[in-house]
Amino acid sequence: MLNSQPNAEARRLDALHKLNLLDTPSSEAFDRITRMAASLFKLPIAAISLSDANRQWFKSRVGVEHDSIPRLRAPCGQIADSSDVLVIPDLAQDDYYRDSLLAAQGIRYYAGAPLTTNDGHCLGAMCVLGTEPRDTAPEELSALCDLAGMVMAQIELQHALGRVDAVSGLPNRHQYIEDFHDLQLDAGDNEQRLAVLLNLATPDQLNHAARAMKSTYLDELVTEGARWLREEIGRGQRIYHVATAQFMLLSPPGRTLAEWLPKVEARMQRAQIIARTHHVATPSAGVVPFEVHHDDALSVLRKARSAAFDAMARPSHVAVYSHEEDALYQRRFNLLNDFSAALTSRDQLRLVFQPRICVATDACLGAEALLRWNHPTLGAVSPGEFIPIVERSGLAQATTAWVLDAALRQQHTWRQAGMALQVSVNVSAANLSEDGFADSVHACLARHHLPPDCLELEITESAIMEEPLKAHATLADIAALGVGLAIDDFGTGYSSLSYLQKMPADVVKIDQSFIRDLEHGARQQALVKAMITLSQDLGHRVVAEGVESEAVLAFLRDAGCDEAQGYLFAAPMEAPAFAAYLRW
Template identity: 70%
Template sequence: MTISCQLTESRRLDALHKLNLLDTSPSEAFDRITRMAASLFDLPIAAVSLTDADRQWFKSRVGVEHTSIPRLRAPCGSVADSADLLVIPDLLEDPHFRESPLAASGIRYYAGAPLVTAQGHCLGAMCVLGREPRDTTPQELTALCDLAGMVMAQIEMRHAMGRIDPLSGLPNRNQFLEDFQDLQRDRPAGEQRLAVLINLATPEQLSHAARAMDPSYLDELVTDAARWLRAEVGANRSVYHVTTTQFALIAPAGAALETYQPLLEAKMTHARGAAKSRHVATPTVGIAPFESGNADCLSVLRQAQCAAHDAIDTRSHIAVYSEAEDTLYQRRFTPLNDFGSALESQDQLRLVYQPRIDIGSGDCIGAEALLRWNHPTLGAIGPGEFMPMIERSGLAHAATAWVLATALQQQRRWRDAGMFLQMSINVSAANLQEPDFATALEAGLKRHGLPPDSIELEITESAIMEQPVKAHAMLDAIAATGVRLAIDDFGTGYSSLSYLQRMPADVVKIDQSFVIGLERDVRKQALVATMITLSQDLGHRVVAEGVECEEVLSFLRQAGCDEAQGFMFARPMEAEAFPGWRHVPVASIPARSAQAHYAFQS
């Protein structure tokens, strides 16, 4: 069974088990339908068969003594797998079922119609069986499918309490899914329609409200919105409460985007002005166009939610679904979803190393370890594309652990080969919140037999300022181990004098945004010169990132900068290439342009 099939089966079983039907008492409502099926087909056996992981369990049965049979080679199991109608005129003539337990018990004829939920999960079959081979008329098949629909109606009726949200009194997401399916079936195929989703507040606003307000605040927000929506939409149309703070509706047939969107904007502007929560909650609206007969309900709902999220940054707080924006977000989300597997693989992640050059001597004195990812389907993904999301996820700790372990192994190999360089490693804000990070770092160094000053940790200003008290305590603990610390991307964050004074840093790395183009920008030159002087006066060594030409290097040399890093010297390279590159004196490399050095490298 493929991974996709396993996932589908897992979701199907989950849907079945959530209904709490298995191993329940007989029900006259189901038995009535089963008796009707046996009578219509004039057959001795009929059943409502639910397909569990390894058995067929009968919620209702006529002409059958036992309550379940093995799933293996059971026709109802095939119905559950395919979600399609199955008719077997003669089991003994069927190559797949002739050796099934049913055939062995004397059953010759089978017909089963799938029991499918609104979400598309097949629970089992409404089936009829006979002891003689027989043909089936189209009218009989239609009747069997209708009976299967009646069974599902009974199942859903038993869960009707799950169709209305108790707080808002509006139909919920399950009802939206069912009504959407009805629209798909009843309206002309290809009809242009609009799905609308109203989000009552941004995630940040909800988070703040949860911390500062009584729980009744959210209840009041929802009930007020539900009351307003009911009044606006009217009694003849439905509004659905699809998540805690989200409502959905389908625009009337014939509503065109170019006229309906301004109408929504006017209504939402009026509603925001009248709402008691207007100063602490910002409603947004997402619109997802779709064609009836060709749309998947869950996809349309997701698209409307995407548009509502995009609307946060618009002036009107209303946005139409954008496939381009969605594709871009999916491209960002896919790496996050797959990064866990990458950490466990042997060939997706690797470190490359960019030299750090002493400006005074021209010697290569260090290397920054940089993470690279070759995704199995997306190909090479740049760190700027995946690291920001990883650092905000639960994978940040594991990612840093992988980088640290790999970098320490490489540092050990280089030292064993007689190459003594300092290794710079980036860590995230999440790592500074780990209570045992400094201890684990020290243990890693001892495990590889490395002195603490053989590595340097690079931390951005923004990472420290997320939780400054905890971060500074951890930085002090790291500094106490003897590991060097560097402020990365200096100048892009807070950069206050008090911050520089408190940070136990050895190195300040000036961000490349201040260095690239420095040779023709007098204001940048003044700013960078001040950064260098200020940092050195506070006892920090200064590294300039993004050095790409001789003119910039010359300015940095005159300004007294200690180190440089950038494409002028080398792009990040594989570990195997680094020793050969380092043996060439950097001072002898033609540095009038990056192109000259790239040619040298090749």
């Protein structure tokens, strides 16, 4: 995974720097807490220490002359790394700290409690120090943690952007987090609650409105949504404005999902009517049952958002949090993050090759290059799982570039061994809208000293339809290079016949959904035969995908199909196995 320690430290430092505390004058609000710490412990030294990248800077200090020390071997730096309380009864007896700067200055005792933000970033420590070894009573540590909490409350008071949203007039995300923490302190053992997140509009609706509507549209949507919620929920319950167009509320104790869910669904029906009447918006609601002492504020908020997004596809526009669906979404998200690293690794990604066979002669005319991923911890990840995720992400262009380079490198190796055939590579919608894609294909061919006709690019109709004008211009440039073009998954798009006329394609590949079990369906046979005839009449060669039986092959031969691809001939093979297949 990508949650590495260096990234965590970068986020921690970013949280510290955003507060603008470093190198600022001391204030009585902080000095009062520091003096209280020294007095409670009856020690000469106390400090509010903030851990920067290479130093410990003191926002407030008692008994310390300098305002900073190096972070190396500083106990407060260890707290910043661990976010845990640290007590060192005697630095002179500690293997790690006996040679530290503090020990050299005569410090023998140290105790520190972490200064932690609501987002979990440790800024530094509230610490006390002494020149003699000593023990620490539990009540002293408890008091030190309370003082650290007072420091963070003061920091938040000075630097948080208030606790009430200016547009909705409702408590904001900061207040939700604080109230949730208070709820955990007051709740009984095993207390169950419900959280409901209302999403006023889908992400696409908000994006389109931002481009097409007046600038006050979102403010009006939020203001009316907040007003409606206050009327629906009443004065006795707090509503939080936790994101741009999202509101959160927590159930009173004792409410059950069976009791609350019908009420949420009824209110969402009314919300749909209002949204359709006054705004171009589709509200949705996510409901999360949670155990107060088991879940934290941000975890409940994330789960509620996940459920609200699932609700967008439900007729009621309400969904209860599903651990299974959430786990699937998180897996997709993690796979996408991990795939970025896979693109730069040497041993995770590889290509396999499936032969394309001449129906009339049984000769192998080419191969389709297919991407495979061996994840370092998950093992083999199905291409059906990771490729759709990657194609919808910002990694689509880099992935095609990787596949294209690897396929042409292998093509060069085969040609040096006397094996001349065409290799097909799949191209995504992102490539067709990419400026200079045809130039990058030409450059890759030149880099591997290969002729253009050794390569074929496969494009789906749906990919072309995302940006038709741009896609057709790109395809025309590629065709002008002499590179082959194939319409992949033919028959599954929305405008198959029109695209047959417009695309500068050489090949049409009939989708495997039409080919499997072809021998058992007369209507399906008639449809496939019509596809073959029409495509050939328009000047295209036809490839049938997913051929798995001799009966299907016999039908395709009688129908005049040009090529076939499928498990009847061979499964996708590693490069050495494919070379052996050709020689055999």
